[in-house]
Amino acid sequence: MASLFQLFLLTLLCVTNAHPNQTPEMYIVYMGSSSSNIDGEEGVNADRAAHLEQLASVIPSEEKERLLLIHSYHHTFKGFSAMLTKKEAAVLSAESGAAQSNGQYPKVSNDVIIGLVDTGIWPESPSFSDAGIGEIPSRWRGTCMEGIDFKKSNCNRKLIGARYYTIGTNPPRPSSSTNATGSPRDSVDHGTHTASTAAGAVVPNASYYGLARGTAKGGSPSSRIAMYKACSLSGCMGSNILKAIDDAVSDGVDIVSISVGISSIFQLDFLNDPIAIGAFHATQKGVLVVCSGGNDGPEPYTVVNSAPWIFTIGASSIDRRFQSNIVLGNGDVLKGSAINFSNLTRAQSTPLAFAGDVASKLTPLSESSNCYPGSLDARKAAGKIIVCLNDDQSVPRRVKKLVTEATGAKGLIIIDAMENGVAFDSGGFPLSEVGSRVGARVLRYINSTRNPTATILPSVTVGRSKPAPIVAYFSSRGPGGLTEGIIKPDIMAPGVGILAATIPTFATGRDPVAGKKPSNFALKSGTSMACPHVSGAAAFVKSARPGWTPSMIKSALMTTASTSNNVGKPITNSSNGGATPLDMGAGEINPIRALDPGLVFETTTMDHLLFLCYYGYKDQLISSISGVNFSCPNNSSDALISDINYPSISIANLDGRQSARTISRTVTNVGPESAAYVASVNVMNGLMVKVSPERLVFSRGSKMATFQVSFDGKGAKKGYGFGSVTWSDGVRYVRLAFAVNVI
Numbered sequence: 001m002a003s004l005f006q007l008f009l010l011t012l013l014c015v016t017n018a019h020p021n022q023t024p025e026m027y028i029v030y031m032g033s034s035s036s037n038i039d040g041e042e043g044v045n046a047d048r049a050a051h052l053e054q055l056a057s058v059i060p061s062e063e064k065e066r067l068l069l070i071h072s073y074h075h076t077f078k079g080f081s082a083m084l085t086k087k088e089a090a091v092l093s094a095e096s097g098a099a100q101s102n103g104q105y106p107k108v109s110n111d112v113i114i115g116l117v118d119t120g121i122w123p124e125s126p127s128f129s130d131a132g133i134g135e136i137p138s139r140w141r142g143t144c145m146e147g148i149d150f151k152k153s154n155c156n157r158k159l160i161g162a163r164y165y166t167i168g169t170n171p172p173r174p175s176s177s178t179n180a181t182g183s184p185r186d187s188v189d190h191g192t193h194t195a196s197t198a199a200g201a202v203v204p205n206a207s208y209y210g211l212a213r214g215t216a217k218g219g220s221p222s223s224r225i226a227m228y229k230a231c232s233l234s235g236c237m238g239s240n241i242l243k244a245i246d247d248a249v250s251d252g253v254d255i256v257s258i259s260v261g262i263s264s265i266f267q268l269d270f271l272n273d274p275i276a277i278g279a280f281h282a283t284q285k286g287v288l289v290v291c292s293g294g295n296d297g298p299e300p301y302t303v304v305n306s307a308p309w310i311f312t313i314g315a316s317s318i319d320r321r322f323q324s325n326i327v328l329g330n331g332d333v334l335k336g337s338a339i340n341f342s343n344l345t346r347a348q349s350t351p352l353a354f355a356g357d358v359a360s361k362l363t364p365l366s367e368s369s370n371c372y373p374g375s376l377d378a379r380k381a382a383g384k385i386i387v388c389l390n391d392d393q394s395v396p397r398r399v400k401k402l403v404t405e406a407t408g409a410k411g412l413i414i415i416d417a418m419e420n421g422v423a424f425d426s427g428g429f430p431l432s433e434v435g436s437r438v439g440a441r442v443l444r445y446i447n448s449t450r451n452p453t454a455t456i457l458p459s460v461t462v463g464r465s466k467p468a469p470i471v472a473y474f475s476s477r478g479p480g481g482l483t484e485g486i487i488k489p490d491i492m493a494p495g496v497g498i499l500a501a502t503i504p505t506f507a508t509g510r511d512p513v514a515g516k517k518p519s520n521f522a523l524k525s526g527t528s529m530a531c532p533h534v535s536g537a538a539a540f541v542k543s544a545r546p547g548w549t550p551s552m553i554k555s556a557l558m559t560t561a562s563t564s565n566n567v568g569k570p571i572t573n574s575s576n577g578g579a580t581p582l583d584m585g586a587g588e589i590n591p592i593r594a595l596d597p598g599l600v601f602e603t604t605t606m607d608h609l610l611f612l613c614y615y616g617y618k619d620q621l622i623s624s625i626s627g628v629n630f631s632c633p634n635n636s637s638d639a640l641i642s643d644i645n646y647p648s649i650s651i652a653n654l655d656g657r658q659s660a661r662t663i664s665r666t667v668t669n670v671g672p673e674s675a676a677y678v679a680s681v682n683v684m685n686g687l688m689v690k691v692s693p694e695r696l697v698f699s700r701g702s703k704m705a706t707f708q709v710s711f712d713g714k715g716a717k718k719g720y721g722f723g724s725v726t727w728s729d730g731v732r733y734v735r736l737a738f739a740v741n742v743i
């Protein structure tokens with residue numbers, strides 16, 4: 001089961017039961033690419049019949065109620081999902097071979113469609129108004145499914161499609177418990193936010209109760225939105241995700257945006273991962289799939305959704321902070337970070353205590369100082385502002401807030417070593433978060449006086465903050481856990497404190513703000529929020545360059561991404577270290593530059609098939625999945641993954657004692673027909689990097705060119721080294737980032 005990549009959201013993993021061999025569970029029986037002639041009604045029925053027949057061959061007759069196809073896929077690939085025991089799944093699996101142009105600024109058209117696989121949508125949000133947007137493109141084949149509290153009239157020329165997927169029964173019996181699933185309506189407050197980030201309409205004077213006030217709009221406000229609700233608060237079933245992608249592609253979306261994924265601990269290999277399989281077929285059909293890379297950073301090997309055909313997104317901060325000042329009894333004013341609507345004022349001094357000093361009996365200091373549940377004594381903590389540490393990360397901020405609030409404390413100061421923490425939304429509860437340096441001042445002050453006091457002021461928005469962007473500490477990092485032959489994430493986009501549409505109720509776990517109407521907008525953080533920024537940027541590029549394929553759009557965004565921050569220095573991570581391609585991919589998106597990238601790296605279906613060979617899958621499986629009669633080169637090996645024509649280069653193992661490794665890349669000129677580009681190399685770590693030829697010439701009859709980059713590890717430091725090759729015609733800069741692991 002995949003979960004949502006929004007930070008601080010409670011996500012549950014599907015717990016498998018005690019007898020996995022006997023108890024039926026949901027399986028996807030995946031039967032490869034669909035043949036081209038089955039799109040009609042007849043083909044669909046024929047497929048269903050064949051799938052049922054296959055099921056009947058494994059399910060015992062006394063359990064024939066299980067003879068029920070939960071989904072039958074037929075648009076882009078063949079297969080179905082059903083409730084099967086492990087043994088039945090194994091039998092089926094063995095039977096079917098697999099279980100599981102040029103010129104200046106072009107006119108931007110309204111006709112790009114972004115499909116989101118998410119938790120549904122709140123259609124009444126002003127971000128989904130269709131004012132001023134033209135007729136729905138005639139190629140659109142999608143639908144607006146009715147459901148609980150959701151009518152056809154909830155769709156419009158902006159929100160052009162909405163579908164939902166329920167597990168097992170379809171349609172569900174309406175009951176309060178099915179409200180969450182029996183409708184395209186969002187009840188989680190995730191899909192509404194991501195959809196408006198991707199393509200929300202322009203809404204002036206938007207804010208979160210006065211914070212971050214300004215004009216809200218999506219990455220591509222002219223694009224259309226189609227919502228595919230495959231997820232709920234407890235996560236997303238793989239079978240529903242697969243069905244949603246299949247429908248989105250056949251409905252005619254141009255881009256699929258998926259802010260969802262499996263935890264990096266449970267990562268599945270490419271051909272067992274429903275997102276990767278669905279995305280493979282979507283890409284084959286010319287649909288770009290953009291996914292979040294996960295929130296398991298900053299440790300390495302945490303990035304997910306890392307197949308080369310997926311556009312994998314990391315999260316960065318923006319130049320806006322939410323500051324909540326702490327005023328100590330001695331008059332010191334300390335800058336903390338939080339989103340809070342504290343009702344304390346400068347005039348009100350509240351007693352201040354270190355959590356370790358208000359511990360309940362027999363609680364170890366390591367627990368009380370981190371505000372573990374049950375570790376504080378309410379009689380000692382009530383009425384005070386409590387100072388908690390965050391040095392063991394096992395008690396999230398949300399829990400620290402609940403623990404201190406439950407004791408009757410008046411407020412909370414969290415000391416977190418991550419100075420550039422992501423502002424936490426504590427609603428009406430006074431809270432502020434400080435780094436270890438400021439934290440030490442608070443603790444010293446507590447020690448210095450008999451009756452320490454403090455107050456926490458409400459948050460203010462600080463704009464144009466520097467430096468920005470910074471790689472968000474939570475953003476999952478490369479190298480990829482499945483292969484180090486491709487740099488992942490691919491790129492980074494804003495994912496910290498993002499203001500976008502929300503469900504306007506107080507029932508979603510957020511504290512009410514006294515006397516105010518529920519807000520139409522909310523601030524959220526996570527790679528879930530970064531992903532739709534890139535989906536919107538890709539829609540923007542697509543609307544201006546309608547002929548470009550998914551890989552051209554992806555390449556254009558990657559090679560033009562920015563690697564310096566708003567003080568002109570290289571982008572850093574959250575502890576001020578230099579950010580590498582394993583943290584941020586090619587860098588921070590820069591959609592305007594992507595309209596005119598000069599050259600692009602096209603990654604073809606053949607590249608993806610070769611990737612699967614090099615990764616180690618058998619020809620037969622690859623042919624069955626892709627529908628292409630294909631045999632793997634007999635020299636296939638993991639090391640060759642670096643050779644697929646990707647818009648970055650990663651070498652998993654460069655032996656410093658052997659001769660140089662040469663990697664080939666082919667570029668396609670999408671700029672002026674006659675052009676000459678010259679290469680320059682930027683490298684750290686003592687690697688020797690040479691480009692050949694050093695000059696590429698294009699003309700009317702010659703749009704493509706191939707070059708070699710050789711990497712020599714002699715004299716280089718062991719471990720990962722980074723750099724880039726940049727091609728320039730004097731106007732455009734085509735930057736190819738590389739990561740090389742010297743052994």
Ligand SMILES: *[C@@H]1O[C@H](CO)[C@@H](O)[C@H](O)[C@H]1NC(C)=O
Pocket residue numbers: 148149175176177179
């Ligand atoms: C379920 O939806 C119905 C119809 O909109 C509504 O009246 C009811 O209050 C909802 N129940 C819950 C628990 O949200």
Ligand SMILES: *[C@@H]1O[C@H](CO)[C@@H](O)[C@H](O)[C@H]1NC(C)=O
Pocket residue numbers: 205
């Ligand atoms: C913006 O909204 C606030 C309420 O949120 C209102 O007080 C203010 O007048 C509005 N400003 C404009 C320019 O509409």
Ligand SMILES: *[C@@H]1O[C@H](CO)[C@@H](O)[C@H](O)[C@H]1NC(C)=O
Pocket residue numbers: 343344428
């Ligand atoms: C602040 O809000 C809390 C509840 O959130 C309330 O108990 C308290 O009286 C309020 N204080 C002031 C000064 O308004």
Ligand SMILES: *[C@@H]1O[C@H](CO)[C@@H](O)[C@H](O)[C@H]1NC(C)=O
Pocket residue numbers: 440443444447
């Ligand atoms: C505060 O005092 C205690 C002992 O009374 C000491 O262990 C602790 O290190 C002091 N903390 C600071 C920040 O000075």
Ligand SMILES: *[C@@H]1O[C@H](CO)[C@@H](O)[C@H](O)[C@H]1NC(C)=O
Pocket residue numbers: 298473573574575576577578579
């Ligand atoms: C930041 O980068 C530095 C140096 O590259 C590294 O030592 C540190 O662990 C990184 N910190 C985070 C939070 O990624």
Ligand SMILES: *[C@@H]1O[C@H](CO)[C@@H](O)[C@H](O)[C@H]1NC(C)=O
Pocket residue numbers: 629630
């Ligand atoms: C695939 O191609 C091989 C020859 O390359 C041929 O022998 C085989 O029959 C083909 N299989 C299919 C299903 O077309």
Ligand SMILES: *[C@@H]1O[C@H](CO)[C@@H](O)[C@H](O)[C@H]1NC(C)=O
Pocket residue numbers: 633634635
């Ligand atoms: C692998 O084999 C193919 C032909 O099957 C050849 O073109 C390629 O150069 C070979 N690669 C290596 C690294 O030997």
Ligand SMILES: *[C@@H]1O[C@H](CO)[C@@H](O)[C@H](O)[C@H]1NC(C)=O
Pocket residue numbers: 634635
């Ligand atoms: C690999 O395939 C090539 C043809 O592509 C063939 O010439 C060569 O003999 C094969 N090598 C082995 C070891 O099978």
Ligand SMILES: CC(=O)N[C@H]1CO[C@H](CO)[C@@H](O)[C@@H]1O
Pocket residue numbers: 209210211340341342458459460461513516
């Ligand atoms: C709801 C609320 O109290 N919002 C406040 C948040 O903080 C800013 C700045 O202090 C105030 O202007 C808002 O009124």
